[in-house]
Structure formats: structure tokens, C-alpha cells
Amino acid sequence: MNRIDTQSGSNDWSVPSYWPALSGAETHVWAVDVEVDAPRLEALEQLLSGDEIARANRFHFERDRARFVAARGQLRTILGRYANLAPASLRFAYSAFGKPSLSPSMGVERLRFNASGSDAIALVAARLDADVGIDIERIRSMPDALAISKRLLTVEEHNELTSLPEELRNTRFFQYWARKEALVKLLGKGLWQSLQSFSLHPWSAEHAQRVTIGQDGTTVTQWVIPITAPRKDFVAALATVAPIGALRCWTLDALLEQGRQLGR
Numbered sequence: 001m002n003r004i005d006t007q008s009g010s011n012d013w014s015v016p017s018y019w020p021a022l023s024g025a026e027t028h029v030w031a032v033d034v035e036v037d038a039p040r041l042e043a044l045e046q047l048l049s050g051d052e053i054a055r056a057n058r059f060h061f062e063r064d065r066a067r068f069v070a071a072r073g074q075l076r077t078i079l080g081r082y083a084n085l086a087p088a089s090l091r092f093a094y095s096a097f098g099k100p101s102l103s104p105s106m107g108v109e110r111l112r113f114n115a116s117g118s119d120a121i122a123l124v125a126a127r128l129d130a131d132v133g134i135d136i137e138r139i140r141s142m143p144d145a146l147a148i149s150k151r152l153l154t155v156e157e158h159n160e161l162t163s164l165p166e167e168l169r170n171t172r173f174f175q176y177w178a179r180k181e182a183l184v185k186l187l188g189k190g191l192w193q194s195l196q197s198f199s200l201h202p203w204s205a206e207h208a209q210r211v212t213i214g215q216d217g218t219t220v221t222q223w224v225i226p227i228t229a230p231r232k233d234f235v236a237a238l239a240t241v242a243p244i245g246a247l248r249c250w251t252l253d254a255l256l257e258q259g260r261q262l263g264r
Contacts, residue, residue: 013230013249019081022111025245027127029134029238030078031230032252034070035120041066044073047088071122074252075115078124083108099188114185118234123227125238133186133239135178136229145173153180156201175235176200179224182239183211186222200224208243 052072059065080087091103102108115124116135125134149158164172179200184193198213208225227236
């Protein structure tokens with residue numbers, strides 16, 4: 001089983017001594033393993049709704065089904081803690097483009113979230129009163145990175161990617177992809193939002209970027225923040241509608257294990 005590296009990075013992946021509370025403009029990001037043992041997978045599946053089980057059963061490969069169940073069950077676990085509600089009782093609403101939110105009927109409309117998964121890792125971002133978008137990508141060989149970037153990125157972004165040494169190109173390609181996906185997920189339009197409608201050039205390796213995005217004949221300004229991924233072979237990014245007051249990165253499995261040891 002692939003385990004998440006919980007060593008602290010620049011975003012301070014850590015294990016809280018108790019379940020943290022959201023406040024103000026603070027944003028929390030949780031890293032979860034989605035490859036879990038059979039007993040835990042069964043317990044997480046018990047938290048899912050009928051439509052989520054139906055979605056899980058549409059996966060062709062059992063590994064993909066199990067990862068979906070684990071990710072969705074742990075998403076419910078996290079949101080249930082913040083909302084002070086049983087995870088299985090949570091109800092979701094979906095936008096016209098499929099972006100999920102907690103149903104207004106639950107009375108926790110202040111709690112906003114977004115989730116992303118890649119291979120055995122998923123990330124969940126949560127914040128009060130402001131939408132978020134998050135993405136994580138595993139860095140892998142991408143021989144056609146330049147062809148894809150020419151078709152999907154802006155001219156400036158493609159040219160910057162072209163100028164890089166080959167050994168750095170794959171990482172930068174996925175860094176671009178993660179940040180753009182986080183912004184698109186924040187906007188909630190999915191593939192209807194062109195990745196060429198906004199630019200991340202000039203590149204900022206470590207700092208938050210303010211990004212102006214063309215949308216329906218108007219422009220909106222959002223922020224994208226690079227996140228040190230919980231494993232070195234991944235990249236991740238968080239997008240928000242406004243600057244964040246603080247970014248806290250936690251590891252769910254380590255917190256739950258700590259709770260079991262303490263009898264919580």
C-alpha cells in the first residue's frame with residue numbers, strides 16, 4: 001500500500017493533536033490515503049449514499065472503485081467533523097457543471113470544500129464563506145507534453161515550457177496543470193472553462209499568484225497558491241476567491257491513528 005509521506009514541507013504537513021476548527025479566512029487541506037485495507041474500506045462504504053454506490057459500481061476496475069469509495073468516505077468523514085454531523089447523513093448538491101457542495105437544506109452553507117485525487121492520494125480543501133478549488137497530480141513521463149501545452153496552454157506558457165531543459169519539463173507541465181485545474185475547479189465550469197482563458201505567466205515557483213480570468217464576456221480575479229504535495233512525486237495547488245489568512249495542511253490517517261491510540 002502506498003502511504004503518504006507526513007514529513008513537513010513548506011506548507012507544514014502535520015498531525016494536529018485534536019480536530020482543528022475552521023475560523024476566519026483560514027483554509028485547511030487534508031491529505032488522505034485512498035488505498036486502505038478491506039475492513040476500513042467496508043466501513044467507509046457504509047457512509048456512502050445510494051447514488052455514490054452507483055457511481056462506484058460504474059468503475060471497470062476494482063482498484064478504481066475502491067479508491068473512489070475510500071476517497072468519498074473520507075471526504076464525508078472530514079466534512080462531518082467540521083459540520084458536527086454524522087458523515088452518512090451529509091447530503092450533496094451539484095451545480096449545472098457538476099461541482100459538489102453541501103445541500104443548503106443541511107444548514108451548513110458556510111462550509112465550502114473541494115477535493116482532488118491522483119493515484120493513491122486525495123486532497124480535501126475546506127474553508128468558511130469562500131469557494132475553493134484544489135488539484136493534485138502525480139509527476140510522470142509525458143513525451144507529448146509540448147504538443148498538449150501548445151493546444152491547451154497560452155502561448156507564453158507554452159514558450160516558457162519549451163525553453164526548459166527536458167529533465168525539468170515534465171515537472172513544470174504538471175505544475176501548470178495542477179494550478180490551472182485548481183482554478184477551473186474553483187470556477188466550477190469544468191471542461192467548459194478554457195485553460196487558455198487565463199495565464200500563469202510569468203511563472204512563480206513558490207508564491208501565490210493573482211490571476212485574471214475571462215469568463216462569459218467579463219473578467220474575474222482569483223488566487224492560486226502552490227502547495228508542497230505530501231509526496232515528492234506529486235504537485236498540488238489551491239485556488240481561492242480571495243487571499244487566505246492562513247493555510248493549514250493536515251494528514252487524516254495520522255490523526256485518526258493518533259485518536260485510536262488515545263481511545264478517542
